[in-house]
Amino acid sequence: MAPRLQLEKAAWRWAETVRPEEVSQEHIETAYRIWLEPCIRGVCRRNCKGNPNCLVGIGEHIWLGEIDENSFHNIDDPNCERRKKNSFVGLTNLGATCYVNTFLQVWFLNLELRQALYLCPSTCSDYVLGDGIQEEKDYEPQTICEHLQYLFALLQNSNRRYIDPSGFVKALGLDTGQQQDAQEFSKLFMSLLEDTLSKQKNPDVRNIVQQQFCGEYAYVTVCNQCGRESKLLPQTVNGLYLGIFEGRKIRRRQSLFL
Numbered sequence: 118m119a120p121r122l123q124l125e126k127a128a129w130r131w132a133e134t135v136r137p138e139e140v141s142q143e144h145i146e147t148a149y150r151i152w153l154e155p156c157i158r159g160v161c162r163r164n165c166k167g168n169p170n171c172l173v174g175i176g177e178h179i180w181l182g183e184i185d186e187n188s189f190h191n192i193d194d195p196n197c198e199r200r201k202k203n204s205f206v207g208l209t210n211l212g213a214t215c216y217v218n219t220f221l222q223v224w225f226l227n228l229e230l231r232q233a234l235y236l237c238p239s240t241c242s243d244y245v246l247g248d249g250i251q252e253e254k255d256y257e258p259q260t261i262c263e264h265l266q267y268l269f270a271l272l273q274n275s276n277r278r279y280i281d282p283s284g285f286v287k288a289l290g291l292d293t294g295q296q297q298d299a300q301e302f303s304k305l306f307m308s309l310l311e312d313t314l315s316k317q318k319n320p321d322v323r324n325i326v327q328q329q330f331c332g333e334y335a336y337v338t339v340c341n342q343c344g345r346e347s348k349l350l351p352q353t354v355n356g357l358y359l360g361i362f363e364g365r366k367i368r369r370r371q372s373l374f375l
Contacts, residue, residue, distance in 0.1 A: 125167070198278050206272045207279035212293040214286055220303050221282065224265075225272050233325035234266050237317060262313050264288050 128148050135144060146152060149169065156171040165171045200206055208218040224230055240259050258264040264285040271280045286293060289306070311326040337348040 200276055200278050204278075206275050206277065208272075209279055209281045209283075211281075211283060211286060213296040214282070214291070214293055216297060216299040216302060217286060217291065218282065219299065220306070221268060221285075222272075225269050227329060230325055230329055231269050231273075233314075233322045234262065234269060236319055236322050237262050237266060237314070239263060239266075258284060258288070260313065261288060261309060265310070 128150055131144055131147060150167070151169065153168045153170055156165060156168055156173050165173070205222075208221060210218060240263065256267070258267045268280070268282060268285055271277075291297070307326055307330055314323055314326060317323045331353055333351040333353055335348045335351040337346055339346050
């Protein structure tokens with residue numbers, strides 16, 4: 118039996134032996150648990166139904182302002198989950214998705230990419246009822262681009278300290294319990310995003326991946342005698358593969374590569 122039901126049964130146990138004409142004020146106060154001590158925050162999650170003196174969580178929807186109260190049903194102190202002013206929003210690790218969260222934060226901080234994604238039109242439409250009347254419904258991202266839009270909007274505007282990227286991870290079909298190669302994930306996702314955005318009419322959106330994440334390099338051979346250069350045709354790349362050794366910084370390895 119659930120604890121609340123056990124408490125309910127115990128409070129009314131006297132009714133099995135006490136006749137109606139013998140019911141006293143003490144019996145009534147026992148039945149309605151008037152003398153129970155107030156609940157302690159951390160032990161009771163919020164305003165429990167088993168104790169009329171429980172004040173945990175009362176009025177918290179006023180403290181939280183625009184934050185949805187339903188989002189905090191498993192939090193001891195919802196006010197602690199509010200994002201501090203001028204601080205960043207985090208992402209929940211769903212198991213082995215730290216590599217995904219890392220790239221999401223990196224991409225979010227790329228302002229050009231973020232602004233380009235915000236310009237993408239949504240494929241979401243309203244429910245249409247009879248007589249052509251439209252009914253509004255909760256927004257649900259459909260495409261990979263929309264999932265990224267949605268996450269970026271939450272990272273920018275959410276009042277929470279962290280948000281849940283489950284929709285994005287599920288849309289990609291990723292196994293949250295298996296660690297993936299971060300570099301491979303970034304490369305494959307950028308290829309997918311580039312293909313998705315290639316259908317956009319706005320050139321600022323259509324070419325954003327090439328502009329922000331692609332480059333060209335060519336192998337050049339220089340003659341030590343005359344200084345003449347001979348180079349192969351430039352190749353398009355979406356990343357540099359640098360070997361990092363002990364005592365070598367990334368910028369140093371980059372300069373050696375170039």
